[in-house]
Amino acid sequence: MYGTLRTFDSSLSDEFRRLEREVDQLFGSGSWPNSIRAAARGAYPPINVGSTPTQVDVYLFAAGIDQKSVDVSIQQNLLTVAGERKLEVREGVDYYRKERFDGAFRRALTLPEDVDPDKVDARYKDGVLHISIQRREAVKPRQIEIK
Amino acid sequence: MTEKKDVKTQESKTVQQAGQDERVIRPPVDIYEDVAGITLQADMPGVPKDRLNIHVDKDMLSIAGDAFIDTPEGMDALYADVIVTRYQRSFSLSGELDGTKVDASLKDGVLTLHIPKREEHKPRKIEVRVG
Numbered sequence: 001m002y003g004t005l006r007t008f009d010s011s012l013s014d015e016f017r018r019l020e021r022e023v024d025q026l027f028g029s030g031s032w033p034n035s036i037r038a039a040a041r042g043a044y045p046p047i048n049v050g051s052t053p054t055q056v057d058v059y060l061f062a063a064g065i066d067q068k069s070v071d072v073s074i075q076q077n078l079l080t081v082a083g084e085r086k087l088e089v090r091e092g093v094d095y096y097r098k099e100r101f102d103g104a105f106r107r108a109l110t111l112p113e114d115v116d117p118d119k120v121d122a123r124y125k126d127g128v129l130h131i132s133i134q135r136r137e138a139v140k141p142r143q144i145e146i147k
Numbered sequence: 148m149t150e151k152k153d154v155k156t157q158e159s160k161t162v163q164q165a166g167q168d169e170r171v172i173r174p175p176v177d178i179y180e181d182v183a184g185i186t187l188q189a190d191m192p193g194v195p196k197d198r199l200n201i202h203v204d205k206d207m208l209s210i211a212g213d214a215f216i217d218t219p220e221g222m223d224a225l226y227a228d229v230i231v232t233r234y235q236r237s238f239s240l241s242g243e244l245d246g247t248k249v250d251a252s253l254k255d256g257v258l259t260l261h262i263p264k265r266e267e268h269k270p271r272k273i274e275v276r277v278g
Contacts, residue, residue, distance in 0.1 A: 045192075046228035052219050059216060061229055063192040063256030090179055090186075099175035100190050109226070127192030127256015128216065 044101040045129075047109065056111050056133045063127030070124075072131060074117045079131070082106040171235040174210070174258075182270055184263035185244060191234045192256035199253055201260065203246040209237040210258065243268035 045062035060081055062070075070083035087102040111133060119134035174189040191199070193214030202209045214232040240246050243264050250261040 043228075047226065048216075048224070048229050049226040050218060050222040051225050052222050055219065056225075057219060057222065059229075061192040061256075063190040064254070087177070090181070093179040093181040095177070095179045097176055097178040100177050100188065101175070112225075124255070125217075126195050126215070127190070128214075130217065 043107065044105050045107070047107060049109065049111070051112060054135055056115055056135065058109070058111075058131040058133070060107070060129040060131070061127070062105075062129055065124075065127075065129075067124050070129065072120070072122050072129075074111075074115075074120055074133065076117065077111045077113050077115050078108060079111055079133070080106065080108045081129070081131075170231045171233045172229070172231050173236050174234045176236070182264075184261060187238070187258075187260040187262070189234075189236070189258045189260075190256060191253075191258055193232070194234060194253070194256060194258075196253050199251075199258065201249065201251050201258075203240075203249060206240045206242070206246065207237055208240055208246065208249070208260075208262070209235070210260070211235045212258075 045060045047061075048059040050057045050059075058079060062083070062085065064087075065083055065085045069085075070081065073080050073082075082105065084104045085101060087100060112135070114135045115133045116136050117133075120131060121133075122129060122131045124130075174191050176187055176189045178185060178187045180186075189210060191210075191212045191214070193216055194212035195215055198215055199212040200210070202211070212234045214229075214234070216232065240262065244262045245265045246262065248263050250263075252259050
């Protein structure tokens, strides 16, 4: 008989990994196909992307960032947002928690192919960076008249 | 010497009790302490001032907020990291903190709370007299 070497080996990190898997199953991380550039869960800042027939809207949930430090660029249909969030760290005080993101970030995402890289609008409000990209006219659905 | 600051109290009695099954985002926080009290900073992107609720009940500090995202009509979600728009988190305050004098400010989705220590709990310098 072969004895099992690590029958009850369950370290804390294993437990976390198990929990993460279960949460993924519960909340259906599989409901969206993974993009090749998709970042791992928990990447900063979180992003939502929505589309309408006329435009694609990207929302980055990045509170307290300096607008000037953010670089938004679009190449064809690849949107890249890079920046830095520098938190003011107080000297001579006792920190109990430091959970907020601090440092440089970069996220890239592939948008639908019909976006027009010349028609991009970005606004920052209440800690959310909202980028709207217009879609090209030609691909909008058109009514074809039957003669 | 510590002077008594005139701080605004943002106490709200109308904080909505979220249902147990309602999913919320637990906002990440930084908390530090100095001689004057405790400072808490929380990331709540998308929450405007009028949708923020800070509630102190005895020794329980609750922060809650609803994100308002301006979406065009008929939008389809292509991808979403954020699927819940309600933030909620609470903390218990210890007795030396004065929950009635909490000062709150919100800027670009970052909530900053100052919770002062009660006067009698602030460190005092004891003078040693030369005998």
